[in-house]
Amino acid sequence: MDSRRLLTILLAGALAWSLFSVDWDRDLVHPGGFGSLADILAALFSLDLSPSFLKVALSASWTTVAYATAGLTLACAIGLPLGIVASGSLGRGIPARLAGMAAVRLMLALLRSVHELVWAWLLIVAIGLSPMAAVLALAIPYAGILGRIYAEVLNDVPEAPLRALRASGASEVGVLLYGRLPMALPDMLSYTFYRFECAIRSAAIFSFVGVRGLGYELQISLDDLLFEQVWTLLFFLVALVVLVDLWSSSVRRSLTS
Amino acid sequence: MNSQAERGSGERPRIDVPRTSAAGFVALAIVSWIYIVSGDSGLWELFTVETWKEAGDFLRRLVGLETDGTSAFLDAASWKKALRLSVETLAMSVLAAGIAGAAALLTFLPGARNVGFGQSGGARSRVGVAAFFVTRGAFAFTRSVPELVWALLIVFVLSPGVLAAALALAIHNYGILGKLSAEVVENLDPRPARALRAAGAGWGQTLLYALLPQVLPQFITYLLYRWEVIIRTTVVVGFVAAGGLGREFRLNMSFLHYDDVGLLLLCYLFLVVGVDLASAGLRRLAR
Numbered sequence: 001m002d003s004r005r006l007l008t009i010l011l012a013g014a015l016a017w018s019l020f021s022v023d024w025d026r027d028l029v030h031p032g033g034f035g036s037l038a039d040i041l042a043a044l045f046s047l048d049l050s051p052s053f054l055k056v057a058l059s060a061s062w063t064t065v066a067y068a069t070a071g072l073t074l075a076c077a078i079g080l081p082l083g084i085v086a087s088g089s090l091g092r093g094i095p096a097r098l099a100g101m102a103a104v105r106l107m108l109a110l111l112r113s114v115h116e117l118v119w120a121w122l123l124i125v126a127i128g129l130s131p132m133a134a135v136l137a138l139a140i141p142y143a144g145i146l147g148r149i150y151a152e153v154l155n156d157v158p159e160a161p162l163r164a165l166r167a168s169g170a171s172e173v174g175v176l177l178y179g180r181l182p183m184a185l186p187d188m189l190s191y192t193f194y195r196f197e198c199a200i201r202s203a204a205i206f207s208f209v210g211v212r213g214l215g216y217e218l219q220i221s222l223d224d225l226l227f228e229q230v231w232t233l234l235f236f237l238v239a240l241v242v243l244v245d246l247w248s249s250s251v252r253r254s255l256t257s
Numbered sequence: 258m259n260s261q262a263e264r265g266s267g268e269r270p271r272i273d274v275p276r277t278s279a280a281g282f283v284a285l286a287i288v289s290w291i292y293i294v295s296g297d298s299g300l301w302e303l304f305t306v307e308t309w310k311e312a313g314d315f316l317r318r319l320v321g322l323e324t325d326g327t328s329a330f331l332d333a334a335s336w337k338k339a340l341r342l343s344v345e346t347l348a349m350s351v352l353a354a355g356i357a358g359a360a361a362l363l364t365f366l367p368g369a370r371n372v373g374f375g376q377s378g379g380a381r382s383r384v385g386v387a388a389f390f391v392t393r394g395a396f397a398f399t400r401s402v403p404e405l406v407w408a409l410l411i412v413f414v415l416s417p418g419v420l421a422a423a424l425a426l427a428i429h430n431y432g433i434l435g436k437l438s439a440e441v442v443e444n445l446d447p448r449p450a451r452a453l454r455a456a457g458a459g460w461g462q463t464l465l466y467a468l469l470p471q472v473l474p475q476f477i478t479y480l481l482y483r484w485e486v487i488i489r490t491t492v493v494v495g496f497v498a499a500g501g502l503g504r505e506f507r508l509n510m511s512f513l514h515y516d517d518v519g520l521l522l523l524c525y526l527f528l529v530v531g532v533d534l535a536s537a538g539l540r541r542l543a544r
Binding site: 003004006007010011014015017018019020021022023026027028029030033034036037040062065066067069070072073109110113114115117118121122125126127128129130131132133135186189193196201202204205208215218219222230234237238240241242245247250251253254255 | 274275278279282285286288289290292293296297298299300302303308311312315316319344345348349351352355397398400401402403405406409410413414415416418419420423477489490492493496497506510515522525526529530539542543
């Protein structure tokens with residue numbers, strides 16, 4: 001059978017199966033759910049823009065940025081060495097190194113398989129609720145992703161300059177430092193900046209396990225049914241993400257052009 | 258970097274974006290670390306024996322080495338429940354991907370700059386330009402708000418359950434898929450559409466026979482990639498929207514049933530790996 005037709009059938013089948021998992025007979029909407037929806041939408045036109053609340057939102061935004069940045073830098077610091085080992089650019093052929101490479105790849109996969117909020121929760125039970133737990137929880141899965149991408153980028157650099165380095169007597173470490181890394185750096189930087197946007201969003205939801213930031217304020221406002229504040233905080237979050245997105249895409253454009 | 262050389266020597270050097278950005282990021286990182294460490298950060302507690310002892314205790318209970326009664330790993334009823342919830346979680350992720358994909362497929366077109374501004378067929382119209390900004394704004398807004406926050410809002414309206422969770426996941430991914438597919442349209446080869454129009458095809462025909470055939474394979478690939486992200490996030494959304502593994506995870510965490518948590522984590526890992534493999538296989542079919 002034509003592979004595209006097979007794909008269509010598989011995707012349609014999966015979607016149909018998933019629809020059956022919803023219990024359509026039960027009340028899908030709360031009693032009073034439409035009332036809340038109306039309240040939420042009405043609040044959009046009466047945003048809370050009082051100076052005192054704007055100050056709260058601004059300081060929460062900064063906290064979120066700080067967690068995201070700290071987490072991402074730690075992720076780079078963990079991901080770079082792991083990525084180098086996983087790329088096998090420290091030399092191949094020796095069975096011990098090959099085993100090390102496979103082990104690191106498996107570890108990277110394990111790190112990134114678990115969502116950062118699940119990591120956060122596990123870490124908080126393990127080491128206690130603290131800002132460091134949040135930074136670590138962000139850094140662990142992001143190190144898994146960055147490490148894998150770094151490994152791929154390091155593997156994809158053109159071979160010819162590396163051969164030239166080897167011919168002139170450079171060791172594998174020399175080839176890595178003066179050949180692979182400088183050539184891979186633009187792509188690595190570009191991907192890391194792309195992840196910055198995601199890190200902001202991730203940092204915003206750590207509130208759920210009790211860490212401060214935009215999500216924390218959002219949850220307080222939601223608990224008090226203050227939808228005017230909820231919308232203001234949402235717009236702060238959107239503005240933050242869009243700003244970081246603009247920054248990171250301008251970096252990526254200038255690196256790839 | 259190359260572009261600067263190409264621009265020639267007559268022009269004044271412009272801002273070196275990568276270099277200033279890297280410097281800016283390093284500065285931001287330093288300030289952030291100072292901000293976090295200067296407070297009650299818990300950084301120094303990481304280097305104490307008690308912390309590691311407690312972490313070790315937790316880990317032992319997580320893998321079922323230290324339990325009150327039978328460990329969940331050896332209990333048939335726990336396994337049965339975990340498997341049922343895994344299937345439910347899988348269904349949630351598929352439903353979320355399906356809703357997001359369908360919504361994005363229906364609305365991505367006005368979000369492409371070349372369509373909205375009338376560069377690919379049709380005249381440039383105010384409506385097209387307005388539709389471009391509205392669509393792109395909707396993509397940016399839905400994408401900027403994380404799934405969990407959407408879930409927190411949605412449970413005010415919908416009863417907690419599979420649909421609420423899937424919808425929260427779908428809204429966020431709709432923004433991502435919409436943006437990505439609009440960008441695909443912007444980077445399309447314009448020649449097939451031009452050829453069709455020259456042969457007298459109308460706008461609808463150009464869409465059906467030139468645009469969609471080029472966009473769809475890429476769209477399906479993105480959708481499958483997002484499915485891999487969605488399955489990881491379904492658990493998190495389940496914390497609040499009460500569906501699948503997430504709810505059970507939350508309950509067992511608060512009851513301190515850490516061996517049950519370990520079992521759920523194991524199922525979670527299998528789901529993630531399974532979806533990654535399935536997505537890779539399906540992506541090969543799309544090529």
